[in-house]
Amino acid sequence: MTIARALTIAGSDSGGGAGIQADLKTFQELRVFGMSAITAVTAQNTLGVTGIYELPPEAVAQQIDAVATDLGVDAAKTGMIANIEIMEVIAEKVREHRIHQLVIDPVMIAKSGHALLREDARDALKRLLIPLATVITPNLPEAEVLTGMSLNTMEQRKEAAKRLLDLGVHAVVIKGGHTDEEESVDLFYDGREFRTLSAPRFHTRHTHGTGCTFSAAITAGLAKGESLWEAVKTAKAFITEAIRHPLDLGKGHGPTNHWAYRQSK
Numbered sequence: 001m002t003i004a005r006a007l008t009i010a011g012s013d014s015g016g017g018a019g020i021q022a023d024l025k026t027f028q029e030l031r032v033f034g035m036s037a038i039t040a041v042t043a044q045n046t047l048g049v050t051g052i053y054e055l056p057p058e059a060v061a062q063q064i065d066a067v068a069t070d071l072g073v074d075a076a077k078t079g080m081i082a083n084i085e086i087m088e089v090i091a092e093k094v095r096e097h098r099i100h101q102l103v104i105d106p107v108m109i110a111k112s113g114h115a116l117l118r119e120d121a122r123d124a125l126k127r128l129l130i131p132l133a134t135v136i137t138p139n140l141p142e143a144e145v146l147t148g149m150s151l152n153t154m155e156q157r158k159e160a161a162k163r164l165l166d167l168g169v170h171a172v173v174i175k176g177g178h179t180d181e182e183e184s185v186d187l188f189y190d191g192r193e194f195r196t197l198s199a200p201r202f203h204t205r206h207t208h209g210t211g212c213t214f215s216a217a218i219t220a221g222l223a224k225g226e227s228l229w230e231a232v233k234t235a236k237a238f239i240t241e242a243i244r245h246p247l248d249l250g251k252g253h254g255p256t257n258h259w260a261y262r263q264s265k
């Protein structure tokens with residue numbers, strides 16, 4: 001039996017709803033062997049982030065080397081990167097280990113409002129990492145920062161997707177979580193055609209880690225050899241079930257339910 005292997009390069013969320021923890025739970029649910037390279041440790045729960053401890057860039061490089069030289073990586077994703085120095089080593093290691101299936105979730109700010117990427121690293125993301133990616137998955141505020149556009153309409157989002165593709169990435173998914181529209185519509189663009197993925201919008205406080213979970217599910221699909229579109233469709237179904245059946249935990253923005261997709265099958 002071939003074992004699909006996925007690596008997450010991201011921050012640790014002590015609360016278990018986002019970051020490395022959400023990614024590993026998602027990989028496991030989708031029957032992919034999960035590995036991690038931690039960029040930063042956050043003290044975090046459903047109410048917010050109370051501490052951020054960035055790791056030395058060498059520690060991130062060593063973790064990537066350790067897994068890539070022994071276990072092997074079929075696909076990888078990035079989440080919280082924290083700073084430019086860490087971003088530089090990630091770009092170097094992705095090239096060195098020839099990681100060709102790379103999902104970049106350009107995490108900038110948590111829903112609680114805490115910055116998870118230093119502001120001076122936002123431009124570096126466009127220069128250093130996005131050109132190496134198979135797909136990037138910005139939410140609406142992140143897509144606005146990366147393009148400098150206001151994204152209120154679908155036409156504006158399509159134009160933003162084109163501009164993001166011009167940065168050298170193969171495909172873009174602009175996620176539709178951050179609106180009050182009736183449906184949560186994600187826009188996919190691979191340079192050939194625009195496609196949309198729609199789901200009912202659930203009125204729930206349990207949306208902590210939705211972006212991490214969605215991008216981890218895409219990574220799992222790529223690790224298993226699925227086409228990008230197949231992987232994105234499964235990721236949308238996975239996150240929709242995870243939000244539809246929330247876990248009643250915490251007093252703030254609670255986690256999604258990582259085992260709901262399996263139970264829906």
Ligand SMILES: Nc1ncnc2c1ncn2[C@@H]1O[C@H](COP(=O)(O)OP(=O)(O)O)[C@@H](O)[C@H]1O
Pocket residue numbers: 138139140175176177178184185186199200201202203204207209210211212214236239240243
């Ligand atoms: N309230 C919601 N109801 C249904 N789907 C949602 C909801 N919030 C987010 N999603 C979906 O979750 C995924 C992550 O989107 P989003 O929350 O925008 O990302 P992020 O966590 O990076 O801000 C997308 O597929 C989006 O459409």
Ligand SMILES: Cc1ncc(COP(=O)(O)OP(=O)(O)O)c(N)n1
Pocket residue numbers: 010011012013018019020042044079080107109110111112116207208209210211212213253
């Ligand atoms: C350690 C860590 N990484 C990423 C996030 C952001 O997760 P995201 O999926 O964007 O969800 P919200 O935090 O915005 O709800 C995080 N919080 N912590």
